[in-house]
Amino acid sequence: MILAFVLAVCTVGTAVRQGDASMVVPPGEMPLVGGPVPVPVPPPPPAGWVPDLGPVGHLEPWQIVLAALTALPLAARRRYPLTAFGAVIVTTLLFNQRLGAGDTTVYTFLSCVVAAYSAAVYSPHRLRALxxxxxxxGLIAAFAEENFPYVTPGVVPFLLLVGVGLGANATHVWKQRVHAxxxxxxxxxxxxxxxxxxxxxRELHDIVTHNVSVMVIQAGAARKxxxxxxxxxxxxxLAVEAGGRTAMAELRQVMGLLTPAGEEPETGAGTGAGAEDDAELAPQPGLAQVPALVGRVRATGVPVELTVTGTPVPLPAGVGLAAYRVVQEALTNTVKHAAGATVRVVLEHTPDALHVVVTDTGGAASPSARTGTGRGLTGLRERVALHGGTLSAGGRPTGGYRVDAVLPTGEPS
Structure with missing residues (x-):
């Protein structure tokens, strides 16, 4: 803003002084760049003649406005660099064609240089800026006589300082962009x-919470x-041991995703070679493992009924895993929070979606119910939404709890 104002004032002031000294030189009689400007010698005025000063500095008001507009667009050079550059070039060409070469070309040329620099540095459109x-x-060079200033030896240091300043500012702007x-x-x-x-x-929560909850229930029953x-x-x-091995297998799969290539994940020792082999070979849980999951929970004494309707279709691995986690989380919450409840799991296959519904009849809350945080259901919603599905959970009017998930059978687009 300040630079634009200073250049505009300098251009207007120099144009006014040039107009006072030599009037307006016709375009066809333009002197050479840097050459002496002829000053006409008027005849002696007659007695009693009063001079008509006319416009200020013998310039029309529109010429003064045009002189200011050769620099004022620089005020917007950071926000609209290409627009400011185009406005400066056009007004400079018009002004120099109308006023002729002279001292003003120093400032108009400097305005063009600053505008070009700003367009190259601040414009996000690199090709357009170039x-x-x-x-x-090219336009400035095509009319070099009107637009290029006469360079004297005293001006060279000034031009060098301007170049150094512009280069330093460009380096600073580049560093700022790199930092951003x-x-x-x-x-x-x-x-x-x-x-x-x-x-x-979410993955660890689904694995650990379910298996540990079932193991706690089975260990308590064994103790009694x-x-x-x-x-x-x-x-x-034996059921506790099987649940522990299942948990280790799934944990090993998760740790395998986190371990860098070439390193062996460590999930603990003491499970035996057979357990490690099972952990390495066990597939990622999916819809096919839901009956085994229901069977393990049923073995703890919780009445669980599994119903499958419709014609099953091949599911993407992520959708099958999400369906498995929905059933797993719902059964885990029943074991933890509704002791003695009866559970029903329904898997309904439709042509375009898989419906997973888990309901229970409610029961006495176990001591662990007080430690629930709701993160499991929140993670389930995010997991289901990742595959374009929806999940709802809440109490039933007749008592108990219901978890309902709808998963598209194809990956979301």
């Missing part, structure tokens, strides 16, 4: 890391019947 600057330079780009990249990286942490947290029914206690402990 074409615009080359076009403007680095900041945006760091923010994008942090966001990606946060999303990945949230995804891993240890003396009275050793066979039943043994079955419960």
């Amino acid at each position: 074409v615009g600057v080359l076009t403007g330079a 780009l680095e900041v945006r990249q760091e923010a994008a990286t942090r966001l990606a890391l946060d999303r990945e942490r949230a995804r891993i947290a 019947v240890m003396d009275a029914a050793p066979d039943r206690a043994r079955e419960a402990l």
Whole structure:
């Protein structure tokens, strides 16, 4: 803003002084660049003659406005660099054609240089800026006699200082852009890391919460019947062992995704070679594993009914895993928060979607119910939404709880 105002004032002031000294030189009688400007010698005025000064400095008002407009567009050179450059070039060409070469060309040429520099540095449209600057330079060069200033040895240091200043400013602007780009990249990286942490947290929650909850129930049942029914206690402990191996297998899969290539994930020792082999070979849970999941929960003493309707179709791995996690989370919440409830799991296949409905009849809340945070259902909603589906959960009018998920059978577009 200040630079534009200073150049405009200098251009107008110089044009006024030039007009006082030599009037307006016709275009056809333009002197050579830097050459002496002929000053006409008027005849002696007659007695009693009063001079008519006319417009200020013998310039028309529109010429003064045009002189100011050769620099004032620079006030918008940072926000609209290409527009400001075009306005400066056009007004400079018009002004120099009308006024002729002279001292004003120093300031009009400097305005063109600043406008070209701003277009090259501040415009986000690199190709347009390059074409615009080359076009403007060609127009200025085509009318060199009117637009190029006469360079004296005393002006050379000034031009060098201007070049150094513009170069330093360009370097500063470039560093600022690089810094801003680095900041945006760091923010994008942090966001990606946060999303990945949230995804891993949901996965670990689904794995650990379900298996540990079932293992706690089975271990408690074994403790209660240890003396009275050793066979039943043994079955419960075997179920605890199977649940632990399942949890280790799924945890090993998650850790395998987090471990760098070439390193072996460590999930703990003491599970035996067979358990490690199972962990390595176990597939990612999906819809096919839902009956086994229901069977493990049923083995803890919770009445669970599984109903499958419709014609099953091949599902993307992510959709099958999401359906499995919905059933797993719903059964886990029933075991934790509704002891003694009866559960019904319905898998309904339709031509375009898979409906997963898990309902329970309600029951006595276990002590662990007080530790619920609701993060499991929140993670489920995000997981289902990732595949273009919806999930709703809430109490039933007749008592109990209902979890209802709809998952499209194709990947979302």
